[in-house]
Structure formats: C-alpha cells, structure tokens
Amino acid sequence: MNELTSIGLILLLALLAGHLVKVLRIPSVTGYILAGVALGPSMLGWLSQENLVALGVLSEVALGLILFSVGSVFEFSRFRKFGRQVLIITIVESALAAVIVTVGALWLGQPWAVALLLGVIATATAPASTLMVIRECDSAGPLTENLLGIIAVNNLLCIMLYGLVAAAIDLTIGLEGISTGESLYRAAFWFVWQTIGSAALGYLVGLMLAGWSSQVTESGEMLILLAGSILLCVGVSRGLNLSPLIASLSVGATMVNLSRRSRHLFDTLSNTDPPFYAMFFVIAGAELDVARIPAMGALGLVYIIGRASGKFAGAGIATWRLGLESKVRNFLGFALQAQAGLAIGLTLAVNSRYPQFAPVVTTVVLASAAVFEMVGPTSTRFALVRAGEAGRGKPASTGILPTEG
C-alpha cells in the first residue's frame, strides 16, 4: 500500500472507530488506537512496517505538537500556585510505582539492573493520550489541573531517573575500554546535557516563536510558524543528541510565559491538529504488538499490577497528605494509567545501550504498553467524568489551558 492510501485509510478508519467507541462511552483515542492495532502488522497487516516507517515523520510532528501543548502547563502564574503540590504528587506516585515494580522484579529473580530499568520505565505516564482525553472531554477543574501538571513533570522526572539509573549501571558494569573516571564524566555529562541542554534549546526556540508570533495575525501564518518551530526544535534536538521531549515541553513553557498571544496560538492549533493526532494514535496502535501480551509472563503481570497499584496508591497518599479535595484523591490514580511513547522510547534506549538486558525489558514493556495504552484512556475518561470535570471547559478550549466554566 502506498503512503497516501495508507494516510487516507488511517484518517477515515480512525474517524469511524472514534464514532463507534463513543457509543460505548470510550474515548476516541482508544478507538484510534484499536483501529491502529487492527490495521497494523500484528493483526490485519494493511499497514506494513514499511508504511509505518514512511509515516514516522507525521508522528514526529504530532508528538512535537502534543508536547508543546503539554508545556503550556508551566505558565508561571499557574505553576506557582500548583507547582509544589504537582511536584509532590508526581514524586510520590512515580516513586511508589518504581519501587513496587523494582521490588517485584527482584523478587522474581531478575538482575538489579533489569529491575531498576523496569522500575524507572514504570514511572512514565503517556502525555499524548491523557491530553487527548482531557481535550475530548472538555474537562476543567482541580483534577484536570493537577493531571496536566503531573503528566508534564512526570515525563521530566522519568527521563532524569533513567539518566541516573543508566549512569549507575554504566559505573557498575563499566564500558569497554573506558576508565572509571571517563565513565563518571560520560554519565554526568549526558544526564545534564539531556535535561538542561534540552531545556535551553527549547527556551531559545520558544523565545523565537514568542517574538515572531507578535508580528503574525493570520491563523494560517501562525500555524506555519508553529509547525516550523516545532520541527526545527525536534530536528535540532536529534542533531545535538538532546531530548526532543524536554525541548518541545520547554518551547511550550517559554511560549506561554513570554507571549500574550499564546492562547490564540494554542486555540489555532487545536482547530487544525486533529488529523495529525488521529494519525499519531493510529500509528501508535499499529505498532503495538498485541500478540506479545501472552508472552510477557509473570514478570509482565508484576509490572502491570505493580505500576497500576503504585500510581493509585502514590496519587492517593500524596493527595491525602496535601489535603486535596476528595474527587482528586479518589480519581487521580485512574487518570495516570496510560503509558506508551516515552516507555517505548526508553526501551529503545535500553536496547541500544544495554543489549544484555534488552530481551526481558523489551518484552515486558512492549507487552504492557499494549495493555496500558488500550485501557489507560478509558480509565482517564472514567476519572474525569466521575470527578464531574468533563464538559466544564469552554467548548472552543484546547484543553491545554483549561479554564473552569
């Protein structure tokens, strides 16, 4: 199948699947993902691996735009209000998920490096599907505010934790032909470079975007400016070995703090980006290998149960200690279950950096991502609806800067 046919097929079937699942009160995101699973190589095979590779650039654009949107939660005035509690909740829920998964893996006899890598990957919550569910539900309120902050901070935390664990593994097992001193330098450098360096790049791109956007009035021009900036940011990040995820977040954060026109820009974006997001989720679904689920074994079950319970318990304990209202306490755990892109991305990093640990980590994470990505959005929607926040945002709202109705 050529690329144009596959794009057309993806969009139409995504729309169809989105409509079908709405009848079942399931988020469209899940419909898109299920359509992807059905079309992908692991089931019908209408979308081949070659198609998926060719469509990869569209996914990159979509992921950059999603993370740019998520970055808007770092608006200084709002983050000053929510920042501390978001940080505490994120640390507690991530730490509990990581600890339970790590201990479970050690209990099943896995090497400490594998256990720690699985623990770190378990902390990640998918920003894309969570954000899309928030948008689809037009959700606004304290749960939504906290959730948006958490998915932004959670991904930063996950990347930093991975850097620390990778540094520890490098120092312990040693790299061939490299002294301990050099190993230490490498570990420290890449940790700092991937976090601070990525943020610095995102800031510079965001500054350019904010300055230029004040001169642009038409929505079309605004979109060109935004798409150009995001593609530039992702491309340069790859060239410099920085993290495109942190850089894109940083562009959004800079833009929202420096430009008075940021809301106009985010609104423009939300009116035009659905086809990109539909394609992103269908492609993400096509890459899920559902046939792998039965192969994950006891370790996979421990990972799924450990991560889910860690997120539930962590979110519950932190919100209770912070004295947040009951609907946040009761439902935040449900909203944090989705997991996909970042976890799969870190698996790739493990695969290239520690091939000796890759078989176990890859099987467990890819299999459980298939489960979490299909169940997670429904769980998030359930939380938002039961907390009474669905439908409270302005209809035209992006869901990125939710406002209470």
Add this chain to the structure above:
Amino acid sequence: MDPQQIQRRKYIAVLTLAALLILSVGWLLRPREIPNSPAPLPTESELALLARRAERRSLDSMATYFAVTARDVESSIVYLPGVGTSGVVWADGTIVTAPLLQQAVGMVTVQSGFGQDRGEPTIWGPRVPLAAVSLGDGLAGLRPASNATAIPEAGNWVLAVWRAGPNRGFAPGNFLQSVSATCGERRVQEVVSSLALTRIMVGGGLFDIDGGLLAVMLPCGDRIAAIATSSVAATLTQADTSEQRLLARYGLVLGALSADEAAYFELDGGVMVREVWTGYRGDEAGLLPGDIIEALDGAVVTASEDVGGLGEPPAEQALVLSVRRGVTTLTIALSENDIEEIPETAATPGAGLVWDAPPDPYRIGTVVPDSRAAVAGIEPGDRLVRIDHAEPLSLEQVQQVFADATTLPVLLDIERGKRRLAILVR
C-alpha cells in the same frame, strides 16, 4: 517603558545568554564517542526497528519468526536426492553443495519447491570442500541467496535452513564468532555458532535473522563446518581452473619437469604425473606417479600447455596418452567410460620378475628434520610403494636409499591417504 518591563527584558536576556552558553559549552565538552551516549528519544522509524529487534529477542515469538525467515529463504535452498544433501543457490545461478562422490558425477537431479531439474557439476573433486552444479536455464522460481550485509554480533540469532527431500528444515542458534580454520587442504573462514551441525544439514545455508546468507554448511573431514560465504566464493573462483578439472575428472596432478627431475630422467623437458588419486579414472587407467607423458592424442608433449586439453570438457572419444615409465613406453586411453591399457613393449618391470605387493608397504614413521627425505617433502605416515618405478626388494634397500648422502637421486612413489605422489629425492 515601566520598570517591571525593563526587569522582565533583563531576565529574558540573561536566560537567552545562559541557554546559548549551556548549548555551546555542552557541545564543546561532549564525550567524543557518541555511540556510547544515551540514545535520544526514538523516531517512529526507530520504534519500528525496535519492534523488529524485540521480536527477534523474545523467545516466545521466535518460533513463528524463524519459520517466516526460513520460508523466505526457502527458494534459495534445493535438495540433491542423488547426493543426499541440500544445496544453496549461489549468486551466479549455480548450486553450491557438499563435495560429490566420483560415482555421482554426471548429471545431478535437483529438487526444489518448484519441481525437479537436472544439473551438471562444474566444480567438484578432491581438495575442494564443496561442489558446484550448474542448472543452466532451469532456475525458474529459484532465487540466489543474498549475502548477509554484515557479520552478526556475538549472541545474535542465526538460522540454519536445509532441505530433506521435499521438506524444509530449520534450526535457530546464536552466532558466536567467525574464525579462520582448516577444511581439508584449505584455510577457510568458518562461522561458529551455538548450533550442533549434523549430517542432515550438509549443503544447507546458515542465515542471519534478515535472511542474509552467512555460510554454507559443508563437511570438513569428519566434522560439519559452516564455511563463510567469502570463503565459498574464493573456493569457487580458485577451483574453476583447468588443473582442478583435471584432478576432479581423472584424479591426476601433472607438472612440468624441474631441472633436477629433467636431469634424473635425462630429458630436456616434459610433463610428469605428480599425483594419482586412488579410485579416479587416471588410477583406473593405470597411470602411476612418476610417469612421463610423452604424447597426447599423437601430439608430442614437452610443456604443461600441451596437456591443457585434459582439463577441458570431455571429448567424445577417449584421450590417448603415450607414457614413459622407467624404460617402458605405454599407451594409455583415458575415457569417461572405457579404460584400456595397451603395453607397447614387452619389457616387464623388475626384469621378468613379478612382485607380490608387500604385506604392508614400507610405512615411514619419522622424518628427521633437514634430512634428504624431509627436504624432498616426505612426511611421517607416508607409505613407500616404489623406488625408481620398482617395488623395493627389502628394508635394507629402502634404508640405503635414504642413508647414503652420495646416493644418486631416486624417484619415489609415495602413498599418502587416498593419493599416490611422485617425489624425487636428491
């Protein structure tokens, strides 16, 4: 401009400078070897690659994956029922398989998933650890195996694929290393994997997980080895010579006389039979090591070029050799089918005496380094069959040949394994 705005601009300027500084300094201080750095977040194409790699590494989905790869390369693997081994379709359309037995040479039946065809052996014979069979135009449906693009890393999956009649067999294993080894008389590159190679796999291919051919599984003495494609290609090139065809067809190695040999035979030049392989047509026709070929089909032979016709495709009629053996001249017909020997003179070796073969030809136990025998190329384990065209009469005669440094040069007929060699000891 209000003070707050000025302050804000200052912050922005400071942050911008800091960001530029971080990126510049970080870029300058980055560790040199990028491959050891943490991988950046993946692109979608990298994710697709991950899915494929992961599939290879997950034991649970391996069986299906291997079956798919084995099916993909199936059109490159054939079965040779007459020989009882598999064969790999090579790049130029020939089939590479295990060495053919001499009796099997002729047209060979080749079975594949697309039917059956007949092929003609083009390369075979002693000293070559493989055989090549040309299918001519009968390659419909078969596809040459594509060579692997890179040597796998230790631990990567490899897949042995072969045929047993109409059935395809495959076995997965892990690549360990590529080593230089000896196969028969050749140095070859051998692919070592965790697979236990067995007779049934002979002639089959060892593939990487992408279906790229790494090696052909061939017998090397008593063991089965996976000979790397580079060594197979080199062997095919080197074996496609007139000398190799002569050896394969008749079991003969011929060579021009050296100065010492010419002096020994009191000839100005000529071509000597240096080796005769047991069981081949040269042996059956009665040629012996040390025979001097004087004429081929009536044409006088004085140099190696004059016997080139022996290595060309077989003539319809038998080739007639005029051969000098000691004081005797013989006419020997070399044919694909009929073997005849016509003595021209009545003289019998050994002056009228006919010797029984000794119960056990004189076996050489040890060769003293730098001795005459060692310099001539005699090895421990060789058996001495004849001295100067005649069977040795006694052990004393044999010892005398080697003991006295002043002894005249002697031509020895040595049996080494399945071949007989002519060696001049000075």
